[in-house]
Amino acid sequence: MITQFLLGGLDRRVNVVLALILAVAVVVPVLHLALPPDNPFHVPNYAMALFGKYLCYALLALSLDLVWGYCGILSLGHGAFFALGGYAMGMYLMRQIGPRGVYGDPILPDFMVFLNYKELPWFWYGFDMFWFAALMVVLVPGALAFVFGWFAFRSRVTGVYLSIITQAMTYALLLAFFRNDMGLGGNNGLTDFKDILGFPVQAPGTRAALFAATALALALCFWICSAVTRSKLGKVLVAVRDAESRTRFIGYRVENYKLFVWVLSAMMAGVAGALYVPQIGIINPSEFDPANSIEAVIWVAVGGRGTLLGPIVGAILVNFGKTWFTSALPELWLFALGALFVVVTLFLPKGVVGTVRQFWRERSERKAVAVAPIKPNPEPEPAE
Amino acid sequence: MSLARTSFTHIVVLVALVVAILAAGLGLARAQTDLKPLVDALGTGDFDSTEEAINGLAASGDPRVADILRALEGRELYLRKDDQTVVRSDGKGREPEIFDPLSGASLGTVKKPVLDRISVNNxxxxxxxxxxxxxxxxxxxxxxxxxxxxxxxxxxxxxxxxxxxxxxxxxxxxxxxxxxxxxxxxxxxxxxxxxxxxxxxxxxxxxxxxxxxxxxxxxxxxxxxxxxxxxxxxxxxxxxxxxxxSAAQNVWFGVSLGSVLLLAAIGLAITFGVMGVINMAHGEMVMIGAYVTFAVQELIRTSMPGLFDYSLLIALPLAFLVAGAMGVAIERGIIRFLYGRPLETLLATWGLSLILQQLIRSIFGAQNRQVGNPSWMSGSFDIGLMSITWSRLWIVVFAICVFFALMAVLKKTPFGLQTRAVTANRPMASAMGIRTPWIDAMTFGLGSGIAGIAGVALSQIENVSPNLGQGYIIDSFMVVVFGGVGNLWGTLVGALTLGVANKFLEPYAGAVLGKILVLVFIILFIQKRPRGLFALKGRAIEA
Structure with missing residues (x-):
């Protein structure tokens, strides 16, 4: 049944995107590993980390688009799910350091020795096993999203109210994770990682594998998202987005649909965070900053919400711009980012991908009109 | 005879006088000599005898004693080993000058090894x-x-x-x-x-x-x-x-925090509550108000220092005008194109807040700016065991004034009437001849202007930096949502409740955890009452 469901998500457009992502997953690591450093096509070390980061952000944007673009839930707290996934992975990586830390304690990570912990806090147990950590990467954000969503959707908190309390949620987590007695590294977070699954994280081979894994995860999530949005469930989600009360009156349990897609999205964000941490080499509470979550929203808006390709394109475009600006014109970056928010909402509400698609559709419609003068039924526009 | 008797009488009187003078002189000398052994006893024996000597000195009631004892405590008294007398010296150099502790007269200099400092314990x-x-x-x-x-x-x-x-x-x-x-x-x-x-x-x-x-x-x-x-x-x-x-002090701290929250949130209560516009750049209006204060103070400092005490009063209308004008410009330039699309408004104003922050950073620099307290706002006073700083007190008073002034504007002026009419039913208000776009711009300007004067007040207790506003935006939204959107009384109650709750949680849970608890509480509260404490009653099913 699941295969049938997933296969239902495939069509020509999805196939093309999937093939593209998979090609990236293969080609970039090969260029990194196989070519000598003086070859112009060689992908250097820093670029691997950078591209890997872009792909993680793309996955985060994709998960955000699933709830915002298809269900009308504007989350200003998706960074929290991302960071929680990251922390779960970070805890695994900390446990893998073992006795190689500065203080050489076989069990306790350095910061715990520093803060005079005598034994491992209970929630650190199990994180020495990869499968457990991997499970937590999806379960912890999923559980938080479930509890949060269960309350919020049941009491029909919608629109800007929901946005604001998601922002409050990530803000509360930011404050919580800054505390040293949380047992998660406080201000400094988790860093100084050595191994993942027995391979050194800094080694070129590991980097290439992590990059490929990120691209694969992105492809898989893209596939799942397109399956969800193309199914009957997806149609209900769009109905909820466009007319929530009407959908409820027809007889759908709106909150259950919302809860499902919300939890799924949070889990994807968690995976993105988990892949982000070993490539960047650090996770600290600033990932919970509400500003980060809202920046993710603009990636989706730039790419085009309600199109699954859009957030991927948007995340990569905006972050490429950020990399370029912060090195070339650092004091202008915030102006550019701010202007992007204003310009996109005012002049490009459909985003890049949405606008291009509309352009093509109109062109083909004009052609169709030129061939046969009978006007076809236009596709209904999604209401705001 | 009479002469002789007279001279005899004279002699007697004279002798008596001389005796009296001598006796008085002797008495004085005795008092002085009485203290001398006591002073010397300070240095000769163990701690017990020193203490005895101290008590003896104190009992003498001589005004010079206090000075000597302070010198002892300050470790300036030494025992001169060659004649076992106590002398006073600062003990500096190889041959310190020594003084008589009672008269203060210099006794010349001695070699250091001759002196032994009198030790002092608790x-x-x-x-x-x-x-x-x-x-x-x-x-x-x-x-x-x-x-x-x-x-x-x-x-x-x-x-x-x-x-x-x-x-x-x-x-x-x-x-x-x-x-x-x-x-x-x-x-x-x-x-x-x-x-x-x-x-x-x-x-x-x-x-x-x-x-x-x-x-x-x-x-x-x-x-x-x-x-x-x-x-x-x-x-x-x-x-x-x-x-x-201590409970009273906590209430005061809470009221003080609540009034700060009220100031920051009340402008938002208008733009968000009355107009339904999410203005993420609201915090930046507060920040601009604080920078206006800074600029005014700089100007006063350089050109007319005598006016420094009035700098805040000068800054208030200026901050209102600058922030209000910004608000009108934002409404006309961006927000009016986005009515009915609250989520997009949120994003656009967020972008605007980034631009404004960076703009201020480019003009004034990223570091904190010093805004001084006028003399009437500095210092503090005590009520019982409570300590109240003047600046906090003035901010509470100011917040209340702003609240009631705003209330009066909305309830008593034609402009307020039109604003409320537009809020209640836009098409109907328009049909009655109210220029709704103009009302929108003015209302947004009013909300922003109030954020500006909040900035003047906050500049007195906060660091004035480009990030000043960002710290308040989430708190302000919480206050407005908690109190009930579209209701100023709700904002007042919400701000004070959250302020007091925060300060009462702090001693038990710590500042950060207390804040987290308040946030979680609000999140849960919104689940229970999605329209806040004082919800406006209406028939709309969609938000």
Whole structure:
């Protein structure tokens, strides 16, 4: 049944995107590993980390688009799910350091020795096993999203109210994770990682594998998202987005649909965070900053919400711009980012991908009109 | 004969006079010689004999003693080993100059090894303080008497009781007498007086500052006989007072935080509550208000320093105008294209806030800017055991003024009437001839302007930096949503509730955890009442 469901998500457009992502997953690591450093096509070390980061952000944007673009839930707290996934992975990586830390304690990570912990806090147990950590990467954000969503959707908190309390949620987590007695590294977070699954994280081979894994995860999530949005469930989600009360009156349990897609999205964000941490080499509470979550929203808006390709394109475009600006014109970056928010909402509400698609559709419609003068039924526009 | 008798009488008188003068001179000399051995005794024996000498000196009542004893405490007294006298010196250099401690006359210089510094331990220090205290208890200067009484209170030396008794009898200042009586009580408790005396002493101690009384009483709570339970009972009394004051202090801190929240949120209550516009750049309006204050103060500092005390009053209307004009420009330039699309408004104004922050950073620099307190806003005063800073008090007063002024504008002016009409039913208001776009722009300007004057107030208690506003935006939204959108009273109640709740949680949970708890509480509260404490009643099903 699941295969049938997933296969239902495939069509020509999805196939093309999937093939593209998979090609990236293969080609970039090969260029990194196989070519000598003086070859112009060689992908250097820093670029691997950078591209890997872009792909993680793309996955985060994709998960955000699933709830915002298809269900009308504007989350200003998706960074929290991302960071929680990251922390779960970070805890695994900390446990893998073992006795190689500065203080050489076989069990306790350095910061715990520093803060005079005598034994491992209970929630650190199990994180020495990869499968457990991997499970937590999806379960912890999923559980938080479930509890949060269960309350919020049941009491029909919608629109800007929901946005604001998601922002409050990530803000509360930011404050919580800054505390040293949380047992998660406080201000400094988790860093100084050595191994993942027995391979050194800094080694070129590991980097290439992590990059490929990120691209694969992105492809898989893209596939799942397109399956969800193309199914009957997806149609209900769009109905909820466009007319929530009407959908409820027809007889759908709106909150259950919302809860499902919300939890799924949070889990994807968690995976993105988990892949982000070993490539960047650090996770600290600033990932919970509400500003980060809202920046993710603009990636989706730039790419085009309600199109699954859009957030991927948007995340990569905006972050490429950020990399370029912060090195070339650092004091202008915030102006550019701010202007992007204003310009996109005012002049490009459909985003890049949405606008291009509309352009093509109109062109083909004009052609169709030129061939046969009978006007076809236009596709209904999604209401705001 | 008569001449002889006369001369005899004269001689007698003369002799008597001479004797009297001599006697007086001798008496003076004796007083001086009396102190001399006591002073020398300070250095010759062990600590016990030193203490004895201190008490002897104190009993002499000589005004010079206090100075000598302070020198002892300050480790400026030395024993001269060659003739076993005590001298005073700063002990600097190889051959320090020495002075007679009583007369202060220089005795020339000696080689350092001849001098032996008189050592002082805590017991000696206490004895010195008690002695100096009793010596100055009857000073004509009230401030000296007060500090003397405090010094004696600290020592709790039973030897000071007689001195205290006479001082209490002579004291005219009520507050100082209470202090002396308390000090006497403390000394009695510390002595081996009978229980009956100690019971009165406990009552006397209760008259003291609650914190001092607590500290003294704790030591006798476990004492045998009647004293222990009595002290315990007194302690419970005092503890109650202390708790009450600390609760009052917490309420005050809470009200103060609440008024800051109110100032930050009240402009938002208009733009978000009345107009339904999510303005994420609201915090930046507050920040701009603070920078206007900074600019005004800079201008005053360089051109007319005499006006510094009025700088805030000058900054207020300016901040209102600058932030208000910004608000109108934002509404006309961006927000009016986005009505009916609240989520997009949120994103656009967020982008705007980034631009404004960076703009201020480019103009004024990223570092914190110093905004000074005018003289009438600096310092603090005490009410009972509470300490209240003037700046906080003025901000509370100011917040209340702003609240009621805004209320009056909305309820009593034609503009307010039109605003409320547009809020209630836009098409109908438009049909009645109200220019709704103009009202929108003005309302947004009003909300932003109020954020600007909030910035003037916040500049007094916060660091003025480009990030000033960002710290308030989430809190402000919480206040507005908690209080109920579209209701100013709700904002007032919401701000004060959250402020007080925050400050009451702080002692138990710590500042950060307290804040987290408040946030979680609000998140849960919104689930229960999605429209806030004071919801507007309406028929709309969609938000």
């Amino acid at each position: 017991k000696i220090r206490r004895a010195v303080q008690a002695a100096v205290g009793t010596l100055t208890l009857r000073s004509p200067d009230a401030d000296v008497r007060r500090s003397a009484a405090l010094a004696v209170l600290k020592t709790r030396e039973p030897a000071t009781i007689p001195a205290l008794d006479s001082a209490i009898a002579a004291e005219t200042d009520e507050a100082i007498r209470t202090l002396m009586v308390g000090a006497r009580g403390a000394a009695v408790l510390n002595s081996d007086a009978p229980d009956a005396d100690k019971l009165t002493a406990i009552e006397e101690v209760q008259g003291l500052d609650a914190r001092d009384a607590m500290q003294i009483l704790t030591q006798y709570a476990g004492a045998p006989g009647e004293v222990g339970p009595a002290a315990q009972a007194a302690m419970d009394d005092v503890k109650f007072t202390l708790d009450a004051w």
